[in-house]
Amino acid sequence: MLQVSFIRENRDFVIERLGVKNFSEAESKVDKVISLDNERRTKQTELDNIKAEANRLAKEIGMLFKQGKAAEAEELKARTAECKVQEKELGEQFAKVEAELKDLLLSIPNLPNQAVPRGKSAEDNEIVYEEGVIPELHAGAVEHWTLCSKYDIIDFELGNKITGAGFPVYKSQGAKLQRALINFFLDEAGKSGFTEVQPPLMVNEASALATGQLPDKEGQMYSVPLDGFYMIPTAEVPVTNIFRDTIQKQSNLPIACCAYSQCFRREAGSYGKDVRGLNRLHQFDKVEIVCIDTPEHSYEQLEMMKNHVAGLLRKLELPFRILRLCGGDMSFTSAITYDFEVYSAAQKRWLEVSSVSNFETYQSNRLKLRYKDENNKTQLAHTLNGSALALPRIVAALLENHQFESGIRIPKALQAYFGAETIF
RNA sequence: GGAAAGUUGGCAGAGUGGUCGAAUGCGGCGGUCUUGAAAACCGUUGAUCUUCACGGGUCCGGGGGUUCGAAUCCCUCACUUUCCGCCA
Numbered sequence: 001m002l003q004v005s006f007i008r009e010n011r012d013f014v015i016e017r018l019g020v021k022n023f024s025e026a027e028s029k030v031d032k033v034i035s036l037d038n039e040r041r042t043k044q045t046e047l048d049n050i051k052a053e054a055n056r057l058a059k060e061i062g063m064l065f066k067q068g069k070a071a072e073a074e075e076l077k078a079r080t081a082e083c084k085v086q087e088k089e090l091g092e093q094f095a096k097v098e099a100e101l102k103d104l105l106l107s108i109p110n111l112p113n114q115a116v117p118r119g120k121s122a123e124d125n126e127i128v129y130e131e132g133v134i135p136e137l138h139a140g141a142v143e144h145w146t147l148c149s150k151y152d153i154i155d156f157e158l159g160n161k162i163t164g165a166g167f168p169v170y171k172s173q174g175a176k177l178q179r180a181l182i183n184f185f186l187d188e189a190g191k192s193g194f195t196e197v198q199p200p201l202m203v204n205e206a207s208a209l210a211t212g213q214l215p216d217k218e219g220q221m222y223s224v225p226l227d228g229f230y231m232i233p234t235a236e237v238p239v240t241n242i243f244r245d246t247i248q249k250q251s252n253l254p255i256a257c258c259a260y261s262q263c264f265r266r267e268a269g270s271y272g273k274d275v276r277g278l279n280r281l282h283q284f285d286k287v288e289i290v291c292i293d294t295p296e297h298s299y300e301q302l303e304m305m306k307n308h309v310a311g312l313l314r315k316l317e318l319p320f321r322i323l324r325l326c327g328g329d330m331s332f333t334s335a336i337t338y339d340f341e342v343y344s345a346a347q348k349r350w351l352e353v354s355s356v357s358n359f360e361t362y363q364s365n366r367l368k369l370r371y372k373d374e375n376n377k378t379q380l381a382h383t384l385n386g387s388a389l390a391l392p393r394i395v396a397a398l399l400e401n402h403q404f405e406s407g408i409r410i411p412k413a414l415q416a417y418f419g420a421e422t423i424f
Numbered sequence: 425g426g427a428a429a430g431u432u433g434g435c436a437g438a439g440u441g442g443u444c445g446a447a448u449g450c451g452g453c454g455g456u457c458u459u460g461a462a463a464a465c466c467g468u469u470g471a472u473c474u475u476c477a478c479g480g481g482u483c484c485g486g487g488g489g490u491u492c493g494a495a496u497c498c499c500u501c502a503c504u505u506u507c508c509g510c511c512a
């Protein structure tokens with residue numbers, strides 16, 4: 001969440017930036033934050049004074065008892081009663097204001113970076129880079145879902161029976177392709193300097209809140225109410241939370257981690273052809289990269305992450321483009337997001353396969369993730385993450401783009417992992 | 425799942441109702457000494473809110489309670505360890 005001190009000192013700027021995200025109640029909410037904060041600080045001062053007085057009296061009473069002056073002590077005790085009444089009342093008021101302020105702050109999204117274009121929807125995203133050649137497919141070329149059943153590598157029907165729509169069963173060479181991609185992505189991340197971790201696939205409420213899934217996206221996560229857990233929608237959640245409530249040494253930065261995990265998303269509200277085949281699943285595999293750095297260097301880190309993702313797509317021989325998301329299409333918590341899309345030649349459409357973002361201090365303020373700068377002052381760090389990569393749409397594009405009459409070609413970089421040059 | 429014992433600063437570990445944000449040791453940082461280093465010695469070393477500042481408040485796993493006063497007593501939740509049970 002945003003820092004109150006920043007909002008206080010940059011009211012107009014904050015309102016202007018929130019406007020880029022098409023956040024409608026920007027002005028009223030920002031002003032409400034400022035007034036609640038003023039109230040909070042006034043209450044705190046009053047409360048502190050009363051507590052100071054009560055502490056002073058308590059010490060005095062202690063001294064008097066030690067000196068055997070019980071009568072005088074009793075006299076002072078009577079006075080503390082008054083303090084207690086006031087303390088209780090003010091304490092309740094203070095807690096109420098503080099809670100209200102916190103809820104309000106949680107409802108305000110991150111500010112978009114200056115580079116973020118204005119816009120309402122995906123239509124307004126800015127294409128900043130394109131690479132690769134869109135392949136000419138042979139006459140009988142088909143979409144990946146047809147290829148999946150033709151070669152019997154991914155069974156959507158079977159998944160329907162066992163669980164429901166969006167939980168496919170990967171079979172034989174399909175399962176092997178999954179493993180190949182996961183290992184390929186992890187090895188490549190290792191080469192780029194990311195340290196591998198294997199996080200839990202369920203997180204508690206505090207973790208989901210810290211990275212911003214709660215309260216914003218509660219309905220998008222599968223939950224386990226009996227234990228108060230949530231199935232992770234991305235490894236970003238557990239991996240970033242490794243660093244919750246920590247103060248890093250500046251010499252430890254940048255931190256760069258990668259993690260393979262399965263991801264679980266309810267995708268409530270999705271429908272139509274977008275959900276066909278591998279385009280949108282409830283359970284899928286992804287290798288995530290997470291970075292933590294100082295505000296001075298986080299944008300260098302973002303470039304590094306983008307280059308890493310571009311390198312993966314290049315090695316998979318897939319045509320791709322990079323979009324800079326407009327304010328209206330960005331996530332609640334992001335300051336800037338670059339989406340990577342690959343062209344799916346049989347579906348004849350671009351598929352989002354990666355999203356690389358800098359959250360600046362928005363997540364770290366919730367996480368209480370800080371570092372000591374060169375002056376030994378505690379500062380909020382910047383957090384970044386990206387997919388490198390999510391499997392299903394990569395598989396869709398691989399199958400479609402590399403298909404030929406009697407099989408599917410496996411890109412060179414993947415052959416050693418897959419153990420064959422083709423699927424047939 | 426049952427039983428017991430625990431949770432204190434970066435770490436180890438004292439502290440069972442008052443002057444305790446907290447002994448001591450280790451580690452860290454600064455210094456003396458040294459050609460340099462080690463050793464020794466001296467000093468320093470938690471976080472957070474508020475204030476221009478002085479100062480004040482809060483934090484001993486989380487939450488609540490008792491008391492004039494709680495790290496210390498009570499309740500509750502979480503976690504850890506050990507034993508038993510179950511089990512990949």
